[in-house]
Structures are given as structure tokens and as C-alpha cells.
Amino acid sequence: MADSRIDELKEIVKVHLKKAKKENDPIEVARAYYYRILNEKPHVALVYSDSMIQITENSVHPNYPTLGYILKANIFYDQGKFQLALDNFLKAHDLALEKNNIEDQREISLAIAAIRNINGQHYAAADLYNRSLNLLKQKSSSTEGFYDDYATLFYNLSLTYLRLSQLDTSKYYVQKGIELRD
Incomplete structure (x- = not known):
């Protein structure tokens, strides 16, 4: 039962991604990548994180490419690669400061503090x-x-x-x- 729901979600994400690419909408492509990242093994999720960062690199959206760095950092953190996680959280924090995204600043600071501890x-x-x-x-x-x-x-x-x-x-x-x- 759970596997069929995951398969359904993957299919929905495929359609979302295809539509976003067809419409040349980088934010929607990034959102589709977000769902792929959540459902993939870490090595694949890292590739999608990098793609999310790349496609939204020049975005004025307050959450992008910050979210790509946060997701990438979380993957490294879960793998116990704390220096790589910290490097990505710091990049995300710089972007959150640049974009004046207080919520992201606060959340990223918590993650950095955990690594410091x-x-x-x-x-x-x-x-x-x-x-x-x-x-x-x-x-x-x-x-x-x-x-x-x-x-x-x-x-x-x-x-x-x-x-x-x-x-x-x-x-x-x-x-x-x-x-x-x-």
C-alpha cells in the first residue's frame, strides 16, 4: 500500500517537473526537485539539490536558491559529514541575509548551532x-x-x-x- 502511494507521488512529481520545464519556470522546476529530493537516496538527492541551486542561482525569490543549500546541508548532516553540512548551511545563511529572509535565517542558525555543539x-x-x-x-x-x-x-x-x-x-x-x- 505504501509503495503504491510513493509510486503515485513519483508520477505526480514527474508530471509537475515536465510541465515546469515546458513552461520554462525555474521556481516550479525547483519545487519539483524538492519532492524528488525527499524521495531519493542521498547520492541522488544531492544531485537534485545541486540542480535546484543551479536553476535558481539568479532568482530574486526569497527562498531560492537558499532551499537547495539547506536541503544539501541536511543530507550531509544526516550522513555525519558535518563540515560539508556547515559549509552549505553557511552559504544558505548568507543568501537568507542577502534576501532578508528572517525565517530562513532563524532556521539555518539553529542548524549551524547544532553543528557547533x-x-x-x-x-x-x-x-x-x-x-x-x-x-x-x-x-x-x-x-x-x-x-x-x-x-x-x-x-x-x-x-x-x-x-x-x-x-x-x-x-x-x-x-x-x-x-x-x-
């Missing part, structure tokens, strides 16, 4: 998590509608400060996370 760069990770928290606060003064975002940040900040042996600061973020439930 893995590499033992806890101060750098804490700084990035705090920047992400500030970006989130700029987006909304209320946690309503952003529960998962705040919960993730408070959790990551508490762990990072715990790694830095800053127990009071770690406890502060644990408490902030607990207060989210109320």
Missing part, C-alpha cells in the same frame, strides 16, 4: 541559539502559535548551558520551557 563550540552555539530566540521574539511577542519553536530553543539553550557548566542559566531555560506549558 557537536564540534564542542558551545559558546558559539549558545550565541546562535540566543540570536534565533531574539529573531523569534521579533516575529511575535507572544509564544502563542510558536510553541514548538520556543520549546526547541529553550531545550537547546538549556543543554548548551549545561555543557558549559552554567547551571543557573541552564535552569533558567528549563524553567522557561516549563512555563510554556502553562
Whole structure:
């Protein structure tokens, strides 16, 4: 049953891709590649990520080619190739800054912070998590509608400060996370 749904999705993506190429619409081609990337093995998904980047290289769209770099970075991250993941996240972050895409900046900063933590760069990770928290606060003064975002940040900040042996600061973020439930 699941295989037939995957096959159906692949067929829909083929039609989408064919139509987008026929209409010479690079953003729609990139969107079709996105779905291919999600359903392919990593080595094939990397090729589609590169294609997404290439076809949207000069796009003024706020999400492209940034998304291609993010997807590529995620693939490398999942493979444990953290330096390659970091390189691609940094390219994506530069593009998000250039395009003033605050949401992408925040999401990419979280990924970079995770890699910094893995590499033992806890101060750098804490700084990035705090920047992400500030970006989130700029987006909304209320946690309503952003529960998962705040919960993730408070959790990551508490762990990072715990790694830095800053127990009071770690406890502060644990408490902030607990207060989210109320």
C-alpha cells in the first residue's frame, strides 16, 4: 500500500517537473526537485539539490536558491559529514541575509548551532541559539502559535548551558520551557 502511494507521488512529481520545464519556470522546476529530493537516496538527492541551486542561482525569490543549500546541508548532516553540512548551511545563511529572509535565517542558525555543539563550540552555539530566540521574539511577542519553536530553543539553550557548566542559566531555560506549558 505504501509503495503504491510513493509510486503515485513519483508520477505526480514527474508530471509537475515536465510541465515546469515546458513552461520554462525555474521556481516550479525547483519545487519539483524538492519532492524528488525527499524521495531519493542521498547520492541522488544531492544531485537534485545541486540542480535546484543551479536553476535558481539568479532568482530574486526569497527562498531560492537558499532551499537547495539547506536541503544539501541536511543530507550531509544526516550522513555525519558535518563540515560539508556547515559549509552549505553557511552559504544558505548568507543568501537568507542577502534576501532578508528572517525565517530562513532563524532556521539555518539553529542548524549551524547544532553543528557547533557537536564540534564542542558551545559558546558559539549558545550565541546562535540566543540570536534565533531574539529573531523569534521579533516575529511575535507572544509564544502563542510558536510553541514548538520556543520549546526547541529553550531545550537547546538549556543543554548548551549545561555543557558549559552554567547551571543557573541552564535552569533558567528549563524553567522557561516549563512555563510554556502553562
